[in-house]
Structure formats: C-alpha cells, structure tokens
Amino acid sequence: MMAEDIQAKLKNYKTAPFDARFPNQNQTRNCFQNYLGMNIMWLLPVSTSWQRSPDYSKPDFHRCTKVLTAKGADTTPCEWFRRVYKSLCPISWINKWNDQLEEGTFPGKI
Amino acid sequence: MAHPSQLGFQDAASPVMEELIHFHDHTLMIVFLISALVLYVITAMVSTKLTNKYILDSQEIEIVWTILPAIILIMIALPSLRILYLMDEINDPHLTIKAMGHQWYWSYEYTDYEDLGFDSYMIQTQDLTPGQFRLLETDHRMVVPMESPVRVLVSAEDVLHSWAVPALGVKMDAVPGRLNQTAFIISRPGIYYGQCSEICGANHSFMPIVVEAVPLEHFEAWSSSMLEEA
Numbered sequence: 475m476m477a478e479d480i481q482a483k484l485k486n487y488k489t490a491p492f493d494a495r496f497p498n499q500n501q502t503r504n505c506f507q508n509y510l511g512m513n514i515m516w517l518l519p520v521s522t523s524w525q526r527s528p529d530y531s532k533p534d535f536h537r538c539t540k541v542l543t544a545k546g547a548d549t550t551p552c553e554w555f556r557r558v559y560k561s562l563c564p565i566s567w568i569n570k571w572n573d574q575l576e577e578g579t580f581p582g583k584i
Numbered sequence: 585m586a587h588p589s590q591l592g593f594q595d596a597a598s599p600v601m602e603e604l605i606h607f608h609d610h611t612l613m614i615v616f617l618i619s620a621l622v623l624y625v626i627t628a629m630v631s632t633k634l635t636n637k638y639i640l641d642s643q644e645i646e647i648v649w650t651i652l653p654a655i656i657l658i659m660i661a662l663p664s665l666r667i668l669y670l671m672d673e674i675n676d677p678h679l680t681i682k683a684m685g686h687q688w689y690w691s692y693e694y695t696d697y698e699d700l701g702f703d704s705y706m707i708q709t710q711d712l713t714p715g716q717f718r719l720l721e722t723d724h725r726m727v728v729p730m731e732s733p734v735r736v737l738v739s740a741e742d743v744l745h746s747w748a749v750p751a752l753g754v755k756m757d758a759v760p761g762r763l764n765q766t767a768f769i770i771s772r773p774g775i776y777y778g779q780c781s782e783i784c785g786a787n788h789s790f791m792p793i794v795v796e797a798v799p800l801e802h803f804e805a806w807s808s809s810m811l812e813e814a
Contacts, residue, residue, distance in 0.1 A: 489680040489696045489735065497674070499756075501737055501763040560695045561680045562763070564739055 480554050490561040501562060508559040509571060510582045585717070585751070585777050594751045597776055597797070598768045600671055601753030607663050614656060675767050677735035681726065685738070685745030685758035685780070688787035692726045700811055706790045719789065720777045725796040729803040730770050738764045746781035749795055755781055770797040 496504040559568070574580035586594060596602040682693040686703075694700040707721040728734055738747045740758035747766075748755035756766040770776075778793040798806070 487696075488678050492674050492676055499765055501765045502761070505763055557696075560699075562737060564682050564684055564737075564763070565693055565695065565699065565701055566684070566741065 484553055484557065487557050490558045505559060505563040505567070506582070508555050509563060509568070585720070585775075596753070597751040597770050597772060597774060598753055599771060600667075600768065601751065602771075603667050603670060604753050607667055610663060611660055614660060618656075675733045675735075677767060678732045679729065680735045680737060681728070682737045682739065682763075683726070683747045683758070683793075685740035685742075685747065685784070685791075687742050687785050688780075688791040690722075690726075690745075690747070690780075690791060690793055692724075694807060698811055700807060700814070702810065702814070704794070706792055717777065720779070720792045720794070722792055722794045725775070725794040727796045727798060727803055727806045728770060729800040730773050730797040732800070733767060733769050735765060735767045738766065743784045744782045745784050745791070747778070747793060748781040749776050749778035749793055751776040751778075752795065754778075757782060770795070773797050773799065 490504075490508075493504055495507075571580060593601075593605050593608065596605055679694075680696055682695070684691045684693065689703050689705045691701060691703045702724050704722045704724045704726065706719065707716065707723060709718055712718060712721065736747070736754075736756070738756040738758045739762060740760045742760065744760075745758040746755060747758055752768045752770065754766055754768055756764050758764070774797055776795045776797070778795070780788055780791045780793070782788075784791075
C-alpha cells in the first residue's frame with residue numbers, strides 16, 4: 475500500500491514539496507537529510523497531521539538503499555528521497571559527497 | 585528594467601513586488617506629509633515678528649503630539665507586518681532552480697527531472713549587439729515559466745555573493761556551504777535584470793542576473809534544447 479502511494483507521488487513529482495521540518499530560509503539541512511540523514515522523527519509515533527505528509531516512516535536515501543538491499547526488499551521508496559535530494563542539492567555538493575562515499579571519507583553517519 | 589534618471593522602483597513583475605511598491609508609496613506619503621508639516625512650522629516660526637515668553641506647558645498639545653505619532657506608526661506597522669507574513673507564506677513550488685554564485689558568474693541548475701546546468705557570464709561591452717544593455721546582459725538567461733510558483737535555492741561556490749532581481753522583489757545572499765531559499769511567481773512574461781549584491785572581488789559589478797519569464801510550453805521547449813546542447 476505504501477509502495478503504491480509512493481509510486482503515485484513519484485509519478486506526479488514536480489519538485490521537492492514543502493517540508494514542515496524545514497520551514498525557513500535555510501534549506502541546507504533539508505538537502506543533507508534527504509541525501510543521507512536518518513530522520514529522527516521516524517522513531518516517534520506519527521501523531522500530528524504535519525508529520526504525516528512527508529515520509530517519516532522511511533529513512534533517507536543512502537541508508538535507505540543500504541537497509542532495504544540488506545533485507546532483499548524493493549528500494550522504490552528510496553527513489554522519493556533520490557528525487558528530492560536531486561532537486562534540492564547543488565550538483566557539486568552531490569558529486570563531492572558521492573566521491574567521499576566511494577573513498578570512505580564521507581562525514582555523515584550512514 | 586532600470587533606466588537613467590529613474591526615481592522610483594522598476595515596474596513590479598511579481599505580486600510581492602506590487603505589494604512592496606504600494607507599501608512604499610503609502611509610507612513615503614506619510615513621510616512627505618510629516619516633512620511638509622515640519623517645514624511649514626519652521627518657516628512660520630522663523631518669519632514672524634510675534635514673540636511669546638509666557639507659555640510654560642500645555643497638556644492638550646502634549647497629548648495630541650504623542651497620540652498622533654503613535655497612530656501614524658501603527659498605520660505604517662500594520663501593512664508592513666502584513667507583507668512580512670505574506671512573503672513567508674508556505675508555497676508549493678512547481679519548479680526548483682539552484683543559483684550558484686562564483687567569481688565572477690552565476691550558474692543555474694535545473695535538476696527536478698534531468699541534470700541541466702549551465703553558466704551565465706556577462707556579455708562584455710565590446711560584444712554587445714545594438715539594443716542590448718551594457719553590464720546587464722548575459723550569454724545564458726535563467727528561463728522560468730510565468731505564473732508558476734518557483735523556488736530558487738541560492739548558494740555560492742567560493743565567496744559571498746547575493747542574487748537579486750529588483751523587478752521581482754527578490755534578494756537572497758549566496759553563502760558558501762549554505763542553501764538559502766527564496767520563492768516568487770512572475771505575473772507577466774518578460775526579461776528581468778539584476779546584479780550581484782554582495783561584494784565579491786574585482787568583477788563584482790560584472791556578474792549580472794537575467795531572468796526570462798515565458799509561457800510553459802516555451803519553457804519546456806527551451807529546457808529540451810538546453811539539454812540537447814549539453
């Protein structure tokens with residue numbers, strides 16, 4: 475069911491939607507979180523309506539791929555995070571982080 | 585766009601800028617009225633032969649010239665706060681563009697679907713064709729669909745810059761390592777110019793911004809042709 479919702483969201487994807495976790499001018503963390511970050515909210519129960527709109531139940535892209543591949547599961551939900559970080563993050567930042575991931579010098583915790 | 589001997593703002597190309605212009609007109613009118621009143625009082629004081637040495641105080645006038653300025657300030661504050669909150673409204677953008685500042689040019693990235701990125705250098709004065717604007721034209725413009733909410737994420741690759749387009753009422757600092765968000769809707773098709781607004785070295789005055797607003801079909805055709813070029 476979740477996969478179909480995400481498929482629908484991906485099909486209608488225009489650009490990264492408003493994320494209530496990052497309502498202000500500084501979107502640096504928004505980009506970084508979607509590229510990597512284990513969203514701390516995903517551990518909390520989804521109680522308030524503003525928490526329900528983004529995918530708080532799913533970790534962000536690279537951890538997402540790692541976790542789901544290890545389980546042998548479909549990594550389609552990760553595609554959502556890939557689209558969002560591609561929309562938000564400058565290409566040079568993504569290339570730099572990708573290189574760091576390959577070299578093993580990436581500063582974030584995956 | 586800007587023209588010689590210009591006194592006021594450029595014509596608004598976005599709803600926010602329209603509001604800013606109205607607010608500015610309203611506030612400037614208040615300022616002119618107060619200045620005219622003060623000027624009148626000064627000339628009246630200076631040009632009379634009458635003198636009065638016996639008035640020590642007056643409760644009534646003190647009350648008036650306390651309450652009236654308070655009311656005037658409220659009349660300025662209310663529209664001001666209204667616009668402040670209007671500019672901060674949650675919008676749902678249809679498109680995200682990244683504007684990256686470099687020494688000394690801007691680069692634009694459209695990565696919602698494919699990876700489109702290109703640099704935008706100023707056209708040197710000797711290379712201008714007749715009718716083009718000196719120090720304002722660029723080789724590639726940031727093309728944007730009109731009447732669509734657009735999110736621009738501004739950052740820099742080296743030093744501080746600032747991305748500004750006065751006709752849209754937009755200015756956002758470009759800070760290395762930080763992603764600053766601004767948004768606008770362009771109400772009408774056209775070409776809108778801006779200039780780097782944070783000192784960034786020798787050619788700070790020579791890295792302009794040009795935004796071209798076109799109907800959606802033209803935007804789609806433009807982005808396809810840009811992708812093919814790359």
